[in-house]
Amino acid sequence: MEEKMLMKGNEAIGEAAIRAGCHFYFGYPITPQSELTAYMAKKLLKMKDAVFVQAESEIAAINMVYGAASTGVRAMTSSSSPGISLKQEGISYIACAELPCVIVNMQRGGPGLGSIQPGQADYFQATKGGGHGDYHLIVLAPSSVQELVDLTMDAFDLADKYTNPAMILGDGLIGQMMEAVEFKERKKINLPDKEGWTLTGCKGREKKYIVPFNLDPYEMEKLNLKIQEKYNKLKEKEVRYETVNLDNADLIIVAYGIVARIAKTVMSNAKKEGINIGLIRPITLFPFPEKIIAETSEKVNKFLVVEMSMGQMVEDVKLAVNGKAEVNFYGRVGGVIPTQSEILTEIKKYLK
Amino acid sequence: MIFVGSFGSGKTEIAINYSIYCRKSYAKVAIVDLDIVNPYFRTREAKDTLNFKDIKVIAPEGEMAYADLPLISPEIKGLIQNPDYCLILDVGGDDVGAVVLGNFRYFIKDLDYEMLLVVNSYRPFTQSAPQIKQMAQEIENTSRLKIKAIVSNPNLSSQTDEETIKKGHILIKQAAQKLEVPVKFICIDDRFSKKIRQENFKEPIFYIKRFMHLPWN
Structure with a gap:
């Protein structure tokens, strides 16, 4: 067993993500979430084959996640309320393209620029889609720093399992407070093979497409129904309380x-x-x-x-x-x- | 007295406790919240308690107290140069937090200052002697001031037990040796004050009372 550490919520998410195999992080700092971006910078920049980008904006960051996720790697971005609003178009695209990724929202007081103290007023945005179109995120709400660790790791598994973006919905306080955590050995679970859809260079094989649209309305309706089917399965199998x-x-x-x-x-x-x-x-x-x-x-x-x-x-x-x-x-x-x-x-x- | 250290090492709680301790021997004590890194859990949150104990608190006021802006009061420079005051500086974490200290270097460097590095060996990036040494060097380089001693603060917050303290303290002492500075004191939560006595440690014990509380405690 590994030794316990005293971690801030934001740092704990970063460490959990890295241990869950997320080596691609695209962020933009905002209080009260910035320690996560800082932690990823400190860690990923020293790792081989890992990518950390402080993007030029939240919009850029979510679209970098979209690109990275298309190749089948585990990718993450994070922000706090106003920054999450900026990401919504990209999140809707990712949900439509059926790609797995993890988005962290350490909520602060809103609306608007609001305040930098904790809030929970992004519940509608997180659970009802947030962007345009009929889609949902898998939304996990931790209440301790240890649970932040466990749920961050679960979020990557769930995202892969349902090829759907997952969100960690925390708040400023859980991101800033410090508690002892441990990183336990996790049970191996079977996840679907990504090979069929990942874009890894088409030399010697048929072309593949990952797109967030279908111009044929009947095909687009079919895609909607397929995505809804996943939500029904989530409601049936993944409820936690x-x-x-x-x-x-x-x-x-x-x-x-x-x-x-x-x-x-x-x-x-x-x-x-x-x-x-x-x-x-x-x-x-x-x-x-x-x-x-x-x-x-x-x-x-x-x-x-x-x-x-x-x-x-x-x-x-x-x-x-x-x-x-x-x-x-x-x-x-x-x-x-x-x-x-x-x-x-x-x-x-x-x-x- | 200047408290520096890695982000989350416990500087603020220690600085608050230390200012109260100093007030016993000095008529005029002031604590400066120089934290431009943390958005929550800052000295300013204990302002009323400290003012009640007749300790001056210098921190952003009014709505700015809630901001995450690098606000530095012009009063600080005067206090640094005022020999009547026992002054405690609570600096933000890591080398980033120490940048603001570099700004005051010109006024501090010739004074009889004591810069203390707070270390909790259970925090990321200060978990081994080489890591602690690196942190110390980064802070010294940015502040352009010298660390005089280490404050040992090994803890896992509410999950701390006697073993946690003992084990962490050994590691921190090794780091101090490497840095060729003494350990000034070891901080122990006052809930252990009956269980863990001075005879267990060579270094003086400084019992800490917590001032930053979570809403469910």
């Missing part, structure tokens, strides 16, 4: 990322006051864990969704609950983190 104390709970908190960690402290504080709280923490935001939420709404009739947004994931929770329970919302925005006491006060409001 954590649940705590669902039995006999008076109220269920639904929260992801660092907010779920605050919620856990709130739960133990509430317990001391005789209030029994349960937690559902979505780990995959797409595919969304709607089944467990629906099942729980049959048993517990009060939900509180807590987000660092004005209410985005709450819409998916309401869809899953489908009117069977009361769904309430509490959010702080602009870079403000909800406090333990605020959340507990909110809970008490609904348990009166």
Whole structure:
């Protein structure tokens, strides 16, 4: 076993990506994500056959990922909210061309240039497509630095398995905070062979194309249906979540990322006051864990969704609950983190 | 007193603790947040606590306190030259963070300054004696000031145990030997203050209280 290290979230993603075989990184610095780009520069520039480019813009970086991914290598880019907005056209192209890659978004307060403090207001953008057209990313939401490591590695596997871009949706705090991590030996998994579609020079073989279009609308519709099929499979097979104390709970908190960690402290504080709280923490935001939420709404009739947004994931929770329970919302925005006491006060409001 | 070191080595927490320690023997203590690298977890976040303890904090104010801009107060130059003050500089990480120090070199170099390199051997890029030596040289080259001693800060944050500290400290001592500088003190989280006593170490122990908190603690 390797020794534990004390890492910032952003550095941990970089190390995890490199260990997952990602030797192609294209980035553009932005607070609070820049340490990842800096880490990749420090590491990849010293490695043989690795490529690090600080691109001239976020748009350039995502298109470099598009190019690199076309050759079958594991490629990554990262940014924070405003920079991710700039990448959307490229992400839509990559999804249409059915290429695997990993995109990291360490969200900050928005909208606009917003603030450099943490946020979660890019949930819609991340889970509902973000760019134009009907597509989804595989969206993973870690809540500790160790989970950042594990999910970054998983993101590359999932992207390869479904030939679809995957996103790590974190926030500034998880990117900046330091926790001990270890890089465990991972089980080998079987992934589909890339040979059939990769562009590696066509000497002595038929031409291959990777394009993000089809001018024949009927063929383009077929492509859409094929891509949708992957999303159905993802919903069926790849949903991940954590649940705590669902039995006999008076109220269920639904929260992801660092907010779920605050919620856990709130739960133990509430317990001391005789209030029994349960937690559902979505780990995959797409595919969304709607089944467990629906099942729980049959048993517990009060939900509180807590987000660092004005209410985005709450819409998916309401869809899953489908009117069977009361769904309430509490959010702080602009870079403000909800406090333990605020959340507990909110809970008490609904348990009166 | 100048705290330098690699990014994330623990400079800020140590500088804050050290300023409180200095206030016991000096009437006038000031701490300067010279961090132009980190966007979060900076000295300025402990400003109210430090002001309450009668320690002056120099850091960007108002909405600029939340910015990631290289803001340097004009007050710093005056404080460096003011012999009445015991001044503590909390410098940003790596050689990049030390650039700002080079800017003040002209005013610092002839004073009786002490530049301390904070090392946590569990951080990336300072995990071996040669890596630590390289970090020290890069910081000295950029700041054009000399490192006088090492501050040993071996820890894995909340996952630290006695073994972590012992093992890390041995490595850091080897690095200090290589750099031909002493270890000024070893930092240990004050939650170990009953368990880990001075007799276990040759170097003085400096117990650290944490000031930067996560929202779930």
